[in-house]
Each structure stands twice: as structure tokens, then as C-alpha cells.
Amino acid sequence: MDIGRLLFLSVAFVTHAVVGYALVRGFTGVDQRTGAWLGLGFGFAPDADFLFPADWGWPFVHRGITHAPLFALAVVGGAYAVSRRRSVALAVALGLGSHIVIDSLSTMGVPWLFPLRLSWNAGLDVHGPIGTVLLWALSIGVLASRTDDVSWIT
Numbered sequence: 605m606d607i608g609r610l611l612f613l614s615v616a617f618v619t620h621a622v623v624g625y626a627l628v629r630g631f632t633g634v635d636q637r638t639g640a641w642l643g644l645g646f647g648f649a650p651d652a653d654f655l656f657p658a659d660w661g662w663p664f665v666h667r668g669i670t671h672a673p674l675f676a677l678a679v680v681g682g683a684y685a686v687s688r689r690r691s692v693a694l695a696v697a698l699g700l701g702s703h704i705v706i707d708s709l710s711t712m713g714v715p716w717l718f719p720l721r722l723s724w725n726a727g728l729d730v731h732g733p734i735g736t737v738l739l740w741a742l743s744i745g746v747l748a749s750r751t752d753d754v755s756w757i758t
């Protein structure tokens with residue numbers, strides 16, 4: 605993998621995690637430590653599909669099952685079943701949901717109707733420089749307006 609692709613993916617991974625963190629901290633009642641684990645972790649989690657071996661095929665490919673709303677609903681249900689806390693289920697939903705929505709806006713899209721192999725996309729360059737700056741600005745805005753997490757910059 606060339607350095608440009610590695611940099612692009614790294615920035616996209618971190619951006620998904622930061623958006624997940626901001627949404628979880630801004631819109632759930634979980635504490636900062638739990639918010640960090642759930643927001644950063646589930647904001648990034650769908651891209652763990654990069655670890656699937658190439659020969660597994662559909663749906664275990666990048667932007668396959670882990671980017672499907674049906675899969676996200678199953679994980680949210682599982683999180684609630686295990687934790688019995690609505691705030692944890694909401695945090696998981698915000699982390700996974702933000703990732704799926706952001707990726708669905710990109711040119712590659714996500715399988716909204718999984719298990720059907722159809723995808724829709726808005727064709728936006730959400731992981732390009734402008735999209736990345738906007739997502740970081742929105743995340744910092746959520747954190748600044750709804751938490752004390754970035755009080756050092758205000």
C-alpha cells in the first residue's frame with residue numbers, strides 16, 4: 605500500500621472515530637471515559653472490515669455487512685441486551701450510525717438494503733480535505749456546545 609493511500613485511510617479512520625466520540629459525548633448521558641470507548645470504538649468499528657481476508661467475498665468485503673444498517677441494528681440490540689442501559693445502546697447507535705451515514709454520502713456508498721447487494725450514494729467527497737475539515741469542525745462544535753471536553757479552546 606502506498607503512503608498516500610495509507611495516509612488517506614488513517615485520516616478517514618480517525619475522522620470517523622472523532623465524529624462518533626463527539627456525537628456520543630454530546631447526545632448521550634455516558635461519562636467521558638465510557639464515551640471515549642464507545643464513541644471512538646463504534647465510530648471506527650465498521651472499517652474493521654479491512655481485516656477480512658480478500659478471498660472471503662461478499663458480504664465480508666469493505667463496505668459490505670459491517671456498513672449495513674441491518675447489521676448496525678443487530679449490534680445496537682446486542683449492546684442493549686448485554687448492558688441493559690439505553691445510554692449505551694444510544695452510544696453504539698450514534699457511533700455506528702454516523703459511520704454509515706458518512707460513508708453513504710461518499711461515491712462508494714453503503715449497502716442500505718442489505719442483504720440485497722444494492723447501494724446508494726450521494727457522490728460527495730466526504731473523506732476529501734473539505735469534507736474532513738467540515739466533519740472535524742462539526743465534531744468540535746458539538747463538543748464545545750454540549751460538553752466541557754474542549755473547554756481549553758473556548
Ligand SMILES: [Zn+2]
Pocket residue numbers: 650651671703707
Ligand atoms: Zn467505513
